[in-house]
Amino acid sequence: MSNPIIDQAYRRRTVLKTMLASGALPLLSSGVFSSALAADNRFAGRTLNLLIIQPHVVTGKKIAEDFEKLTGAKVNVTAVPYDQVSVKATLDFQSGAGEFDVIDYFYTYKGQLAEDGVIEDVTDLIEKDKAEIQPDDFIQTIYDQYTLHDGRRYGLPYDGDSHLLFYNKELFDRYGLKPPSTWDEYNENAKVITAAESRNGIYGAAVLGAKIPVIILSTYANRLTGFGGNFLKADGTSALDSTEAVEALKSLLASAPHALPTPLETRFEEGLPAFLSGKAAQIDFWTDLGGYAQDPKGSKIVDKWGVTRIPVGGANKTPRLAFNAGFGFAITSGSKNKDVAWELIKLATSKDYHEQLLTLTGSGIDPDRHSGLNSEKFKAFQPLVQPLLADGALENSLAWPTAVYAPKLENALTDELALALAGTKNAEQAIADAHKAWTNIIEANG
Structure with a gap:
């Protein structure tokens, strides 16, 4: 259709x-x-x-x-x-x-x-x-x-490539919302707008959760860095055995019920036009979205959008981007x-x-x-x-693993995140299994 x-x-x-x-x-x-x-x-x-x-x-x-x-x-x-x-x-x-x-x-x-x-x-x-x-x-x-x-x-x-958080000012103003500085605020914004507007085909967020590493891992990386986590430790071993890694996934799962249906089927191709047409109130997306949003040939939200740094979560108070x-x-x-x-x-x-x-x-x-x-x-x-x-934001961004076996790490984590989004595993189990898989891959290839 x-x-x-x-x-x-x-x-x-x-x-x-x-x-x-x-x-x-x-x-x-x-x-x-x-x-x-x-x-x-x-x-x-x-x-x-x-x-x-x-x-x-x-x-x-x-x-x-x-x-x-x-x-x-x-x-x-x-x-x-x-x-x-x-x-x-x-x-x-x-x-x-x-x-x-x-x-x-x-x-x-x-x-x-x-x-x-x-x-x-x-x-x-x-x-x-x-x-x-x-x-x-x-x-x-x-x-x-x-x-x-x-x-x-x-x-x-x-x-x-890096992400920022873009939001629809018109929808935020309608419901008295502020640009989120934390992931909890982001999820609350999504909940409020979806509850009020989903009958009109408008949702509180577009969550890119398709089972493709560059898609779902980007969405997770934003939350991982927001909570102060990392992919790897200084010695090159998996850093997924952390509270931050689990809390990042919990935050992602909490946004899913209030997002454009359904996150597991939302890629670049679905998320971008949904935001540009005013059908999604928030999206963490690549920074060139600002150019799209101001182009009247493809955007219905010209001058109706705003942008902010990736939110923080947990004990972390320092925003950090991810590559x-x-x-x-x-x-x-x-x-x-x-x-x-x-x-x-x-x-x-x-x-x-x-x-x-x-x-x-x-x-x-x-x-x-x-x-x-x-x-x-x-x-x-x-x-x-x-x-x-500017001001060092890109220099200090969180990079993904780049070793020879990095694609294996990406695929293992992608599988676990997708299972969690599908409701097959909870956040603790999915991250524990991802950490185990990463440890085995690193040890076998290190």
Whole structure:
């Protein structure tokens, strides 16, 4: 059955694609990129294949068009669901097909991709092109978490993903509610609005709880960091054997009855249009939502929304963000066009281009460079969001595990969180079982 909210989101995506095709979106000035490439068009006749996640489809098309204008190289873009990009890249490499030249990789998978030989070590290339890349401009925590494995670097950051809490001011004002500073306040807000408005198809929150690591783990990570918890201890062992880990899940479970039905079926694709259409009063979501919310072509809540830091819980009084998702660009080991692939990566992750993507509605890109975060253009484009990411907020964010076995940890925790949301296990049992699974995985692979 057709869902009008989802249909609206897809229509908006179609509009953006049309704008790209027609040249309505801004292109990169040739002076920003290598003038030599722009002048001699030396990659004419060469073709690159870029594997990108679906939420980045707008930027993928823009990169393809810009890169061809500057270098003459044709870029074919393949977009896949965010939970399939690493698998597709690995199968492409293992089969020997070598279809893809550049991949848009999830940072927690970098260790596995590097060890499996799927992506190239670019440490020496970064050093060679340091003046052009300006690696010191990357937010250091993001730079290291996204690219560093065993002392070597395997890509460059492209999308510095983190979450903030967005809320509907109109609904809050209607019921005399305040932006939540604690997760208890968040749950109470959700309860009040759902009780009053669910008959109108409006709910107190959109809880992204789909059984996909990048979705449900992001939602849990916000609560884990809010309660002052961590994924791992300083020695690399599981930190899920903590009161904070259990309380974080209890808080998540408490929100489910007052959320957009149902959290286990709520992904990026359902949560975003629900909030933009005024059907969900709260959502913890990627920071580029501020751009979507102010765009009258796809939002019914222009000037009717607010944003705040991720709430705290328990004894913790210090808000802290989490690096939820987060992507880099890497050269595939099977690429037959590694020289061209590297030039594309330098373009897509460059200082000036990053600023363009940060200020493009629908790009799906969040800050990973100091220059972009603090630029006047970004401040003007995201006046409510930018201050919440500055002053060290990103540098001190909670990172997910990134060891070679990190995907196994993610899958184990995802399974337990989903069982808890389904009502099969309580919070204590689910976290205890997740901690046991993590301990076994770490010991077996450490």
